[in-house]
Amino acid sequence: MKSYLIPILLLILFSSCGSQPEESLTEKSIIPLPREVSNGSGSFQINQSSSIKIEGSGEGIDWIASFLADEIGKASGSTPAVSDGGTIILQRTSGTNYEAYSIDISEESIILSSDGEPGLFYAVQTLLQTLPPEIASNGQLELPVEIPAGKIIDEPEYGYRGSMLDVARHFFSVEDVKHYIDIMARLKYNFFHLHLSDDQGWRIEIKSWPKLTEIGGSTEVGGGEGGFYTQEEYREIVNYAAQRYITVVPEIDMPGHTNAALASYAELNPGVNLANGVLDSLTKLPLDYDMPLVNPQPAELYTGIEVGFSTFATDLPLTYQFVDDVVREIVELTPGPYFHIGGDESHVTEKGDYINFVERAQEIVAKYGKISIGWDEVATTTLRPENIAQYWGDDENALLAVEQGNKVLMSPAKKTYMDMQYDSTTYLGLHWAAYIEVDDAYNWDPANYLEGIEKENILGVETPLWSETITNREEIEYMIFPRIYATAEVAWTPSSMRNFNNFSERLASASKRWDVRGINYYKSPRVNW
Numbered sequence: 046m047k048s049y050l051i052p053i054l055l056l057i058l059f060s061s062c063g064s065q066p067e068e069s070l071t072e073k074s075i076i077p078l079p080r081e082v083s084n085g086s087g088s089f090q091i092n093q094s095s096s097i098k099i100e101g102s103g104e105g106i107d108w109i110a111s112f113l114a115d116e117i118g119k120a121s122g123s124t125p126a127v128s129d130g131g132t133i134i135l136q137r138t139s140g141t142n143y144e145a146y147s148i149d150i151s152e153e154s155i156i157l158s159s160d161g162e163p164g165l166f167y168a169v170q171t172l173l174q175t176l177p178p179e180i181a182s183n184g185q186l187e188l189p190v191e192i193p194a195g196k197i198i199d200e201p202e203y204g205y206r207g208s209m210l211d212v213a214r215h216f217f218s219v220e221d222v223k224h225y226i227d228i229m230a231r232l233k234y235n236f237f238h239l240h241l242s243d244d245q246g247w248r249i250e251i252k253s254w255p256k257l258t259e260i261g262g263s264t265e266v267g268g269g270e271g272g273f274y275t276q277e278e279y280r281e282i283v284n285y286a287a288q289r290y291i292t293v294v295p296e297i298d299m300p301g302h303t304n305a306a307l308a309s310y311a312e313l314n315p316g317v318n319l320a321n322g323v324l325d326s327l328t329k330l331p332l333d334y335d336m337p338l339v340n341p342q343p344a345e346l347y348t349g350i351e352v353g354f355s356t357f358a359t360d361l362p363l364t365y366q367f368v369d370d371v372v373r374e375i376v377e378l379t380p381g382p383y384f385h386i387g388g389d390e391s392h393v394t395e396k397g398d399y400i401n402f403v404e405r406a407q408e409i410v411a412k413y414g415k416i417s418i419g420w421d422e423v424a425t426t427t428l429r430p431e432n433i434a435q436y437w438g439d440d441e442n443a444l445l446a447v448e449q450g451n452k453v454l455m456s457p458a459k460k461t462y463m464d465m466q467y468d469s470t471t472y473l474g475l476h477w478a479a480y481i482e483v484d485d486a487y488n489w490d491p492a493n494y495l496e497g498i499e500k501e502n503i504l505g506v507e508t509p510l511w512s513e514t515i516t517n518r519e520e521i522e523y524m525i526f527p528r529i530y531a532t533a534e535v536a537w538t539p540s541s542m543r544n545f546n547n548f549s550e551r552l553a554s555a556s557k558r559w560d561v562r563g564i565n566y567y568k569s570p571r572v573n574w
């Protein structure tokens with residue numbers, strides 16, 4: 046054969062195989078890593094005339110279809126229609142495994158299938174990660190794109206996969222909060238914990254106690270102007286999250302971390318003990334006279350970052366009227382099952398007073414039909430059977446919860462606290478718990494972290510972002526990218542399947558989408574970007 050014919054023949058041979066994408070499905074970088082991925086032959090092409098078909102009914106499915114269409118449309122300029130002839134198929138099956146999903150990609154169709162809407166939404170998120178990085182752009186994705194054939198079967202390891210944002214130390218706008226929720230949604234997180242009150246700020250409108258926001262919402266760490274969400278805005282956040290299958294967990298931190306409330310209402314403060322002051326020099330009271338506390342003064346607004354100095358007056362009926370009103374108003378706006386009562390670092394509350402307060406707060410939350418979550422200190426009180434202790438650092442407290450038969454939400458500060466610096470040179474953040482590099486955030490197993498705490502004792506995993514040093518969206522991004530990816534995989538993917546080297550390669554690939562979005566991420570030296 047003439048030698049010049051060989052390349053021509055090869056060319057004909059390859060072009061006749063149909064288009065084979067550069068990467069197979071198993072080589073795609075998906076975070077969190079799915080349980081099973083296998084390759085098929087050929088590929089599916091998304092082009093200008095692709096459309097989406099819905100099999101099964103429900104408002105949620107319609108929304109998921111339009112979400113997928115909009116993502117493709119925004120990136121490519123060509124929005125797929127939703128039609129009966131569609132070959133990208135959203136299929137709701139009849140079981141009850143709502144978060145599990147599968148994706149079946151052939152040359153003819155892509156079938157995204159789940160028993161539940163959350164699973165369909167997760168399938169869409171996975172599918173989007175198989176597209177080129179320009180899927181994250183406004184208009185730079187060129188159609189057609191090829192998706193390699195194959196099958197993905199996936200479900201989460203933990204049912205609660207959360208992240209917390211502290212909007213109390215610094216306040217963040219509704220738009221910034223939605224941006225945070227978008228990031229969570231792409232990673233299949235399903236609980237968004239909003240830390241709504243602390244010493245430095247009260248961030249949610251309470252109609253029956255208006256000075257909470259008027260005074261308590263008026264500043265923040267560093268003395269900035271602070272802010273708060275009206276009930277309308279809070280509802281908007283709740284709905285935005287709910288559409289993305291994320292449940293909001295509101296937190297009102299008490300009885301400590303309450304300076305902003307104490308600055309708003311004098312009558313919530315423990316009073317001044319006159320027996321220790323002027324009065325006993327003027328009168329001759331017996332030494333054991335139990336002088337009531339009187340004349341409570343409002344606390345001063347606080348803009349520093351110390352913790353543990355504030356407390357409600359735990360012996361006053363008014364305090365419980367306050368807690369009742371606050372819980373009632375927030376519960377009315379919150380469809381999810383949980384209400385977070387804080388309970389951490391109440392260093393100036395007497396032990397007995399703390400127990401009494403937390404137990405009463407839990408009863409109030411239960412009265413309004415919600416399950417209490419509290420930071421691990423609440424396990425030193427008698428928990429109601431359904432309540433949750435959120436472990437952040439005290440092993441004994443976590444064990445106390447489990448001994449009481451309660452579940453633990455795992456947020457070890459040394460692994461999950463995204464306000465911790467990456468290393469000693471990080472320009473933001475604190476380091477009281479640890480320096481947390483991305484591999485530190487990745488390399489741990491919730492079910493093996495604490496002796497005596499097994500998988501069955503664990504509700505799930507949550508990664509908090511405290512905001513003492515974080516003031517804006519760019520700074521939020523810097524602290525959470527890439528660690529929020531690490532915890533997403535810790536919570537979703539079985540520990541036996543996880544490997545940091547493999548994860549770091551997938552991170553590098555994900556970062557191409559972050560570049561397209563203009564995300565301000567930390568370029569960890571432990572990742573080959």
Ligand code: TNX
Pocket residue numbers: 352389390420437462464475511512513
């Ligand atoms: C401890 S963790 C706190 C927060 C701080 C955080 C800073 C916890 C339950 N309490 O009040 O913001 O450390 O890292």
